[in-house]
Amino acid sequence: MRKILSVLLAGVLLFPLCLAGADALLVNGAGATFPYPIYSKWFDEYHKKFPDIQINYQSIGSGGGIRQVLAGTVDFGATDGPMTDEQLSQAKTKILHFPTVLGAAVPTYNIPGVTGELNFTPEALAGIFLGKITKWSDPAIAGANRGVNLPAADIVVIHRSDGSGTTYIWTDYLCKVSEEWKTRVGKGASPNWPVGLGGKGNEGVTGLVKQTPNSIGYVELIYAVQNNLPYGRVRNSSGTFVKADLASVTAAAAGAAKTMPDDFRVSITDPPGKSAYPIASFTWLLIPSEFQDAKKREVLVGFLRWMLTEGQKHAAPLAYAPLPKEVVDKEMKALAQIR
Amino acid sequence: MSFRRRWRKSVNAVMLSVTGISALVAVSVLFFILGYLVWHGARALNWDFFTKLPKPVGETGGGMANAIVGSAKLLLLASLVGVPVGLLGGVYLAEFGGRTVSFAVRYATDLLNGVPSIVIGIFAYTMIVLRTKHFSTIAGGLALGVMMIPIAVRSTEEFLRGVPRELREGAMALGASKWKTIATVVAPAAYRGIMTAVLLALARVAGETAPLLFTAFSNRFWSPGWNQPTASLPVMIFTYAIAPYEDWHQQAWAAGLVLLGLVLATSLIARAVLSRGVPMRRS
Amino acid sequence: MAMARAGSGWGPRARALVRRLRSGDEIAHLVTFLFAGSILLIVGLLLNELWVNSALARHKFGWSFFFTRVWDPVFEQFGALPFIFGTLVTSALALLIAVPVGLGAAIFLAELAPPRISDTLAFLLDLLAAVPSVIYGLIGIFTVVPLLREYVEPFLKATLGFLPLFQGPAYGVGFLAAGVLLAVMIVPFIISVSREVLLAVPREQREAALALGATRWEATWKVVVPFARAGIFGSIFLALARALGETMAVTMVIGNAPQIAASLFAPGYSIAAVIANEFTEATGDLYLHALVELGLVLFLLTFVLNGLARLLILLTARRGGAHA
Numbered sequence: 001m002r003k004i005l006s007v008l009l010a011g012v013l014l015f016p017l018c019l020a021g022a023d024a025l026l027v028n029g030a031g032a033t034f035p036y037p038i039y040s041k042w043f044d045e046y047h048k049k050f051p052d053i054q055i056n057y058q059s060i061g062s063g064g065g066i067r068q069v070l071a072g073t074v075d076f077g078a079t080d081g082p083m084t085d086e087q088l089s090q091a092k093t094k095i096l097h098f099p100t101v102l103g104a105a106v107p108t109y110n111i112p113g114v115t116g117e118l119n120f121t122p123e124a125l126a127g128i129f130l131g132k133i134t135k136w137s138d139p140a141i142a143g144a145n146r147g148v149n150l151p152a153a154d155i156v157v158i159h160r161s162d163g164s165g166t167t168y169i170w171t172d173y174l175c176k177v178s179e180e181w182k183t184r185v186g187k188g189a190s191p192n193w194p195v196g197l198g199g200k201g202n203e204g205v206t207g208l209v210k211q212t213p214n215s216i217g218y219v220e221l222i223y224a225v226q227n228n229l230p231y232g233r234v235r236n237s238s239g240t241f242v243k244a245d246l247a248s249v250t251a252a253a254a255g256a257a258k259t260m261p262d263d264f265r266v267s268i269t270d271p272p273g274k275s276a277y278p279i280a281s282f283t284w285l286l287i288p289s290e291f292q293d294a295k296k297r298e299v300l301v302g303f304l305r306w307m308l309t310e311g312q313k314h315a316a317p318l319a320y321a322p323l324p325k326e327v328v329d330k331e332m333k334a335l336a337q338i339r
Numbered sequence: 340m341s342f343r344r345r346w347r348k349s350v351n352a353v354m355l356s357v358t359g360i361s362a363l364v365a366v367s368v369l370f371f372i373l374g375y376l377v378w379h380g381a382r383a384l385n386w387d388f389f390t391k392l393p394k395p396v397g398e399t400g401g402g403m404a405n406a407i408v409g410s411a412k413l414l415l416l417a418s419l420v421g422v423p424v425g426l427l428g429g430v431y432l433a434e435f436g437g438r439t440v441s442f443a444v445r446y447a448t449d450l451l452n453g454v455p456s457i458v459i460g461i462f463a464y465t466m467i468v469l470r471t472k473h474f475s476t477i478a479g480g481l482a483l484g485v486m487m488i489p490i491a492v493r494s495t496e497e498f499l500r501g502v503p504r505e506l507r508e509g510a511m512a513l514g515a516s517k518w519k520t521i522a523t524v525v526a527p528a529a530y531r532g533i534m535t536a537v538l539l540a541l542a543r544v545a546g547e548t549a550p551l552l553f554t555a556f557s558n559r560f561w562s563p564g565w566n567q568p569t570a571s572l573p574v575m576i577f578t579y580a581i582a583p584y585e586d587w588h589q590q591a592w593a594a595g596l597v598l599l600g601l602v603l604a605t606s607l608i609a610r611a612v613l614s615r616g617v618p619m620r621r622s
Numbered sequence: 623m624a625m626a627r628a629g630s631g632w633g634p635r636a637r638a639l640v641r642r643l644r645s646g647d648e649i650a651h652l653v654t655f656l657f658a659g660s661i662l663l664i665v666g667l668l669l670n671e672l673w674v675n676s677a678l679a680r681h682k683f684g685w686s687f688f689f690t691r692v693w694d695p696v697f698e699q700f701g702a703l704p705f706i707f708g709t710l711v712t713s714a715l716a717l718l719i720a721v722p723v724g725l726g727a728a729i730f731l732a733e734l735a736p737p738r739i740s741d742t743l744a745f746l747l748d749l750l751a752a753v754p755s756v757i758y759g760l761i762g763i764f765t766v767v768p769l770l771r772e773y774v775e776p777f778l779k780a781t782l783g784f785l786p787l788f789q790g791p792a793y794g795v796g797f798l799a800a801g802v803l804l805a806v807m808i809v810p811f812i813i814s815v816s817r818e819v820l821l822a823v824p825r826e827q828r829e830a831a832l833a834l835g836a837t838r839w840e841a842t843w844k845v846v847v848p849f850a851r852a853g854i855f856g857s858i859f860l861a862l863a864r865a866l867g868e869t870m871a872v873t874m875v876i877g878n879a880p881q882i883a884a885s886l887f888a889p890g891y892s893i894a895a896v897i898a899n900e901f902t903e904a905t906g907d908l909y910l911h912a913l914v915e916l917g918l919v920l921f922l923l924t925f926v927l928n929g930l931a932r933l934l935i936l937l938t939a940r941r942g943g944a945h946a
Contacts, residue, residue, distance in 0.1 A: 026558075063903025063905045064902035189903050190696075203580070204874065355839055358730040358734065362727040362743075364727070365747075365813060366727075376761075427654045428661055431651075447665040450921070451664065453921070455866065455867025457894055461671075517646075535818075598752065
């Protein structure tokens with residue numbers, strides 16, 4: 001009996017060694033969690049089209065994507081916040097930014113008794129997250145929501161505890177609309193939040209918001225849509241209260257599309273435009289401009305081409321806005337820079 | 340009955356019941372956690388889970404076959420590092436150690452035990468991943484192996500020392516050299532305790548997520564060989580658990596259950612295979 | 623005779639050494655010494671890597687790192703105090719809950735329970751060690767947090783609310799939740815190891831006490847437990863080490879707010895949690911080095927607590943007890 005068990009044990013232990021390595025080419029990438037749903041769909045579709053190619057993407061966060069691509073431990077990165085000049089200067093080979101899709105961050109809340117959509121002014125959002133507006137019944141909020149019975153309860157602020165591209169977008173917007181936010185907190189993936197609880201990942205924030213009465217947090221649009229979370233409208237620079245959806249996000253990029261810089265690094269929060277949603281952003285793939293491994297270069301260039309044409313079709317069903325045509329054309333030309 | 344006697348008797352009754360209640364509390368929590376895990380995990384378990392690869396985000400179905408194999412590979416590597424160092428290190432401390440060296444080694448072991456798993460991950464990241472310029476199964480296995488060492492060392496030493504002096508002296512009286520005594524008499528006597536401890540160490544590292552995040556990374560596909568990133572059950576559980584998709588949550592519970600089941604199975608098989616040796620004295 | 627010949631290559635001492643080495647004992651000694659020494663090597667390397675990779679932060683902040691309350695990655699101001707506070711508070715709370723329960727349960731299982739039940743339960747408890755931290759975190763979010771928020775915290779506020787420990791809004795997440803969850807996670811270690819150590823106490827000790835007229839409890843508490851004292855302390859420190867370094871479960875229920883608060887209901891942060899949350903995203907070398915320095919601080923914390931532990935054992939050591 002014992003002999004049988006020993007053989008079994010040995011077999012179980014040695015079995016993994018028998019798995020032969022696949023002949024497929026494995027390309028590794030890491031970065032933003034924001035576009036993870038669409039990236040994973042893309043890489044899967046691409047693998048179905050070319051079974052020999054395996055693109056393994058892990059969503060460890062925008063900062064992680066930047067760090068690992070700079071360190072050379074992954075073949076490409078992804079980020080919701082473009083790299084700064086300082087970060088780019090650390091790269092051994094030049095890193096190129098390629099926008100992929102557009103997304104948005106929305107304010108979600110849980111106020112017992114309030115079921116409709118709330119309107120948020122920039123001042124209200126900044127005040128709440130600065131900790132200066134502490135009650136839901138505050139005139140700054142109530143003023144934009146006449147007819148809604150807001151309780152005089154304390155606001156519980158929920159933000160991200162992990163470094164996050166969504167946070168980057170959110171704080172980027174708050175910097176633009178609030179001078180105090182800009183000087184006191186600044187923009188970044190992990191700012192020093194004046195108030196609030198931190199939840200890990202979108203799930204953490206959603207969980208906390210759902211469980212905590214009178215709370216407010218921010219999440220990615222697709223996340224709110226898929227989980228049926230109530231989220232509010234935000235007033236844009238033209239004074240209209242806009243709800244985030246494909247149309248308003250696309251409108252946000254319209255202005256930038258025409259004036260897109262050559263390196264594709266641009267911020268589209270608080271843009272001009274009547275129907276533009278103010279807290280939207282591009283998200284980028286970070287591709288080194290020089291590849292030692294010719295095969296990997298071919299794979300990535302091929303993928304990018306596919307992404308800009310076929311891939312864009314998958315964006316809308318997943319609540320991401322596809323890239324404006326001008327941007328796509330410009331990126332196609334930029335592909336030549338990858339050697 | 341004198342007052343003092345009555346007092347002592349009631350203290351006796353009260354305190355013994357208190358221990359009984361503590362045990363009840365501990366056991367209920369134990370069953371609650373295991374039950375919760377089994378309940379949620381069993382609901383999502385199906386054949387696909389063990390045989391298919393993960394599906395892309397948003398699509399239901401798929402499985403964690405690559406993660407199961409990945410975890411097995413990682414744990415194999417971890418044992419190859421952790422068990423020899425732990426066992427032999429423990430033997431040194433219990434049988435051969437000089438005073439200063441033993442003190443240093445014991446202190447170092449305690450320190451290593453206290454290092455949070457995430458710091459070990461950072462360590463493996465800077466030492467291996469950055470230097471080899473890619474994430475790999477090896478880096479992950481080594482990180483886990485390092486984590487196993489302290490528990491293995493401490494327990495080996497503890498149980499070797501617990502072997503009664505008479506056994507050693509008997510062997511030596513028969514002319515056995517020191518190492519022969521250890522190998523043929525002392526070690527078998529302490530086997531049960533040591534094996535328990537090694538399995539405890541293995542169980543502990545089987546569920547570790549943090550060190551793997553920066554070393555083995557993760558992989559959507561099968562991981563060939565030992566030098567590529569690999570999926571593993573703990574990392575998959577983590578990724579799925581904090582994601583927004585209900586389907587993924589279920590798979591996370593299922594993965595947690597599978598992990599537990601794997602550890603249980605290994606534990607049972609190992610005990611059956613290795614069960615020999617003098618059982619320790621029980622009162 | 624061979625030793626008397628001078629100038630013949632190896633020399634007498636070397637020859638004697640080789641002869642001794644051929645005996646199994648010396649080989650065994652050398653081999654085990656090498657493996658034990660490798661542990662020292664690993665710890666040394668670990669410390670080195672941590673030291674080197676935290677250089678920027680150490681040079682910039684110096685000792686003030688330990689006393690600064692601000693953690694601001696955007697403006698690059700880093701201070702460890704809130705995290706040290708959170709780590710200590712949650713671990714202390716966890717020990718406060720887990721040690722009595724764990725020790726009590728261990729005593730019950732070792733002394734009073736029938737052997738088969740004791741063994742089965744111990745086996746199941748060992749299994750708990752394999753439950754990943756994330757699962758504990760999830761269970762914590764779905765059970766512990768709502769329980770605290772709806773029942774326990776309001777109850778504590780109503781009865782003991784005059785103490786600053788129990789004031790403030792009841793979020794559910796916070797120091798209390800983290801402490802309770804940590805206690806649940808470390809109890810299996812305490813029970814498991816304490817039980818084994820208690821079982822190893824020679825029967826004679828117990829019987830001698832009972833023969834002298836002690837009650838069951840007195841025999842246990844005044845004779846058996848002190849005999850196993852070192853092992854029990856060992857289990858407590860094993861548990862403490864786990865509590866200090868616990869990452870995933872803590873970050874899911876502690877609220878992740880880097881602040882120092884008197885109330886157990888308040889959200890807080892721990893060293894391991896902040897490293898887990900921010901390490902992969904830390905762009906900027908100073909930021910990264912500050913996080914690694916936090917790792918070093920945790921290391922230091924373990925070092926100090928270990929030292930205190932050994933001191934404690936030394937001071938309270940009694941003759942006739944099992945040794946460490």
